[in-house]
Amino acid sequence: MTLAQLKELDEIPVELVEKVRESVLNTFESILGEELRYVGESNGGEPLNGIIGNVNVFNSEYTISLMLAIPKETALFFSEVFIGMELPFESDDMGDLIGEISNILAGDVAANVEKVGFRGQSSLPTATRGSDLTLFMPNKPPMERMKFISEHTEFLLTMVLSESN
């Protein structure tokens, strides 16, 4: 893939999307200890009352941005399975937890996309908490929105491919 090709792309190459989807399933099934299912693309629809974990996998040419949109109830369940107790949703620890989960996902994605020729490294994660959160991309880069559900959770992953700055 060259920069010129990226500019012409409307969609992210399917190999990259598949590897990222695979990483989400592997990572979250390990964390949750329950089966996670990809239930298809999502239009991003309703505003989120929850927390968004942001992390990038990047090299000098391209950046894969990963945004995990996690509803409040799912974030609370993550805290139960990850640290053995429910964290207060409004706490700093909850932001720390979602950042760390995003970081773990990025580590798996970086290793997985390398198999299809994208060699990159992960950034430090950030987390944003709020209500009525809506994700939008002003420059309309190639983007994929994926929805996942398990018995106790549901969340969205927005994946964006862009040129590195």
Add this chain to the structure above:
Amino acid sequence: MSKIRALIVDDSKIMRSAVKRALNNLMLADFEYVDAKDGEDALGKFNDEIDIMFVDWNMPNMTGVEFSQAVRKQGYDKIPIIMVTAEKSMGKVDKALNEGGADEYITKPFTPDKMNKAISDYFDDDGNIVSGDDGEEEEKGFFKSILNS
């Protein structure tokens, strides 16, 4: 059973707690913990009394590999360094073990079993650290054989 002083280096407080909880549950030793939020902080807290270190890779200010390299350059060759990280590619494992001087590599999310397999050889039955032992070298050799295959 003497106290084992473990330096836990991770920018996530949640992960530092998770590592400590896993170590306590394994009951390999009577641990006493020193927390550090990145490599720079860890260098400031590192001293002769530290017996073992659990180090994340991706942190602000100074990465875990840079920290490990700095410790080894100071001549601390025997103190076990366990990388506990989300980085999974073989290139990263190679870098941590060979350039960073780490002894073991545990990927997140880790299970108690995974942690136990990686570190149990570093402790004797009385909960003391066994450093520079042959088993340790064999384990590292195992990782290297994967990297070279």
